Amino acid sequence: MPHRSIHWFRKGLRLHDNPALLAAMKDCEELHPIFILDPWFPRNMKVSVNRWRFLIEALKDLDENLKMINSRLFVVRGKPAEVFPQLFKKWKVTRLTFEVDTEPYSRQRDAEVGRIATEHNVEVIQKVSNTLYDVDRVIAENNGKPPLTYVRLQTVLASIGPPKRPCSAPTKENMKDCRTPWKGSYEEIYGIPTLEELGQDPTKLGPHLYPGGESEALRRLDLNMKRTAWVCNFKKPETEPNSLTPSTTVLSPYMKFGCLSTRTFYWRLAEIYHGKKHSSPPVSLHGQLLWREFFYTAGAGIPNFNKMEGNSVCVQVDWDENKDYLEAWREARTGYPFIDAIMTQLRTEGWIHHLARHAVACFLTRGDLWISWEEGQKVFEELLLDADWSLNAGNWQWLSASAFFHQFFRVYSPVAFGKKTDKNGDYIKKYLPILKKFPPEYIYEPWKSPRSVQERAGCIIGKDYPKPIVEHETVSKHNIQRMKAAYARRSGTSGEQAPKSPSNKKGVKRKAPSVADLFKKK
DNA sequence: TTCATGGTTGTTGGC
DNA sequence: CGCCAACAACCATGA
Numbered sequence: 001m002p003h004r005s006i007h008w009f010r011k012g013l014r015l016h017d018n019p020a021l022l023a024a025m026k027d028c029e030e031l032h033p034i035f036i037l038d039p040w041f042p043r044n045m046k047v048s049v050n051r052w053r054f055l056i057e058a059l060k061d062l063d064e065n066l067k068m069i070n071s072r073l074f075v076v077r078g079k080p081a082e083v084f085p086q087l088f089k090k091w092k093v094t095r096l097t098f099e100v101d102t103e104p105y106s107r108q109r110d111a112e113v114g115r116i117a118t119e120h121n122v123e124v125i126q127k128v129s130n131t132l133y134d135v136d137r138v139i140a141e142n143n144g145k146p147p148l149t150y151v152r153l154q155t156v157l158a159s160i161g162p163p164k165r166p167c168s169a170p171t172k173e174n175m176k177d178c179r180t181p182w183k184g185s186y187e188e189i190y191g192i193p194t195l196e197e198l199g200q201d202p203t204k205l206g207p208h209l210y211p212g213g214e215s216e217a218l219r220r221l222d223l224n225m226k227r228t229a230w231v232c233n234f235k236k237p238e239t240e241p242n243s244l245t246p247s248t249t250v251l252s253p254y255m256k257f258g259c260l261s262t263r264t265f266y267w268r269l270a271e272i273y274h275g276k277k278h279s280s281p282p283v284s285l286h287g288q289l290l291w292r293e294f295f296y297t298a299g300a301g302i303p304n305f306n307k308m309e310g311n312s313v314c315v316q317v318d319w320d321e322n323k324d325y326l327e328a329w330r331e332a333r334t335g336y337p338f339i340d341a342i343m344t345q346l347r348t349e350g351w352i353h354h355l356a357r358h359a360v361a362c363f364l365t366r367g368d369l370w371i372s373w374e375e376g377q378k379v380f381e382e383l384l385l386d387a388d389w390s391l392n393a394g395n396w397q398w399l400s401a402s403a404f405f406h407q408f409f410r411v412y413s414p415v416a417f418g419k420k421t422d423k424n425g426d427y428i429k430k431y432l433p434i435l436k437k438f439p440p441e442y443i444y445e446p447w448k449s450p451r452s453v454q455e456r457a458g459c460i461i462g463k464d465y466p467k468p469i470v471e472h473e474t475v476s477k478h479n480i481q482r483m484k485a486a487y488a489r490r491s492g493t494s495g496e497q498a499p500k501s502p503s504n505k506k507g508v509k510r511k512a513p514s515v516a517d518l519f520k521k522k
Numbered sequence: 523t524t525c526a527t528g529g530t531t532g533t534t535g536g537c
Numbered sequence: 538c539g540c541c542a543a544c545a546a547c548c549a550t551g552a
Contacts, residue, residue, distance in 0.1 A: 149529075149549055237531030282530040291530080355531060362532095406547040410532040417532080480545080487547065527550085534544085 299390025
């Protein structure tokens with residue numbers, strides 16, 4: 001008996017390397033590829049108009065690519081648990097396929113849909129294709145816990161072996177005995193939504209720098225992979241956070257939506273590396289894909305991963321509530337041009353370089369404003385085209401020195417960090433044109449300029465552009481002490497009277513133990 | 523149990 | 538410009 005299948009697209013908005021879609025087409029007489037506009041998402045998270053546009057474009061591209069193999073995409077409106085019983089009956093469905101998604105809401109949603117499918121005698125097939133590895137297997141191989149260091153992850157992955165190779169995209173041949181019926185009413189019922197239908201204001205859109213969709217993803221991948229020397233020499237920490245055009249691939253939004261398969265990317269890189277000298281993880285492009293894997297594994301295996309409380313790996317820090325500071329950060333009004341330029345790029349373009357994320361995340365949390373990383377996480381979740389639940393939560397914990405990274409005394413300077421790669425402040429001038437007439441010596445610290453310079457620049461600090469909301473040199477020192485106290489509480493001692501550790505002399509590598517070390521429990 | 527090692531991406535100031 | 542030490546000092550891992 002041939003099957004009547006639904007393939008449910010959620011992430012994984014692509015035809016290439018989509019094993020669940022192929023499974024839907026096997027021994028199939030009728031295929032319905034669907035995407036569900038699930039009201040849970042807009043209800044539980046803000047999504048910028050830029051990311052809605054990206055999603056709409058990805059769906060349009062998916063529909064076009066499905067048309068090429070004699071199929072279509074059906075966009076269904078409603079809650080999955082309410083939608084599926086109707087679709088199962090209407091289309092006499094016998095099989096449901098989708099890609100494994102390890103985010104908490106997705107797991108709960110998919111478990112419920114799985115139960116409903118079983119009640120309707122619908123077979124469910126799930127395939128791993130969002131991550132390089134089955135993250136549950138990685139956790140199992142590591143004694144049931146996600147690796148907390150990158151090196152540990154590498155060890156575990158080495159024992160598993162290389163990731164699977166991608167499977168090829170379906171062709172008309174796969175659809176030979178299978179049809180996707182759609183009628184005249186298709187557009188009204190299953191058409192791709194507009195921004196207006198989604199309640200979005202198109203006049204708020206930023207520049208159209210990163211169009212959504214699989215076709216654009218593969219084009220962008222090809223473009224980047226042509227630069228073989230660049231690919232082989234790629235070292236992430238040496239790329240620039242404040243170049244006027246991105247210094248990295250900007251494939252992250254395409255990976256977030258699954259327009260590009262991580263495995264396809266991985267094996268393309270492997271081909272290019274083959275027989276050549278090349279950089280290695282963690283700094284190489286392969287290394288970047290492993291970082292994604294690292295945070296996906298952590299997000300899948302650590303309960304309450306996007307929160308501080310109830311999160312077993314997260315240091316409990318007494319963050320301040322400070323609406324004014326938070327708003328100033330979010331709205332690019334901190335008075336630190338480098339920070340404000342980054343936040344402006346984020347809001348308008350939806351993508352900022354990884355190191356730029358470091359700078360603003362450190363500034364919001366442990367560096368300067370002492371505001372919870374959860375607040376920053378929410379802002380990034382709204383504004384980033386590539387906002388991905390596990391990566392966003394994991395990186396915020398990293399940057400706030402709450403988990404994974406613990407050297408909280410390494411603080412980014414909102415002034416010095418950007419100067420390293422952009423002495424003239426061209427990046428600042430691009431995103432904060434009000435400052436464009438300041439000379440390079442004051443562009444990172446315009447408040448230090450004499451009144452005459454401000455007048456000549458046509459920008460009075462405190463009037464046309466804000467004064468710094470905090471004094472970095474003072475607050476960052478104070479905050480390091482607060483971090484030290486938070487860590488000390490974690491290990492069950494008081495951090496207040498920690499002795500000054502002796503200064504290192506040449507050849508003397510280790511320090512005297514701190515009070516926290518001496519009084520560690522057990 | 524203890525302890526050495528290393529950790530993708532800090533800053534400043536001296537040579 | 539590159540390199541290095543000093544700054545103050547954390548954790549996870551593995552031997």
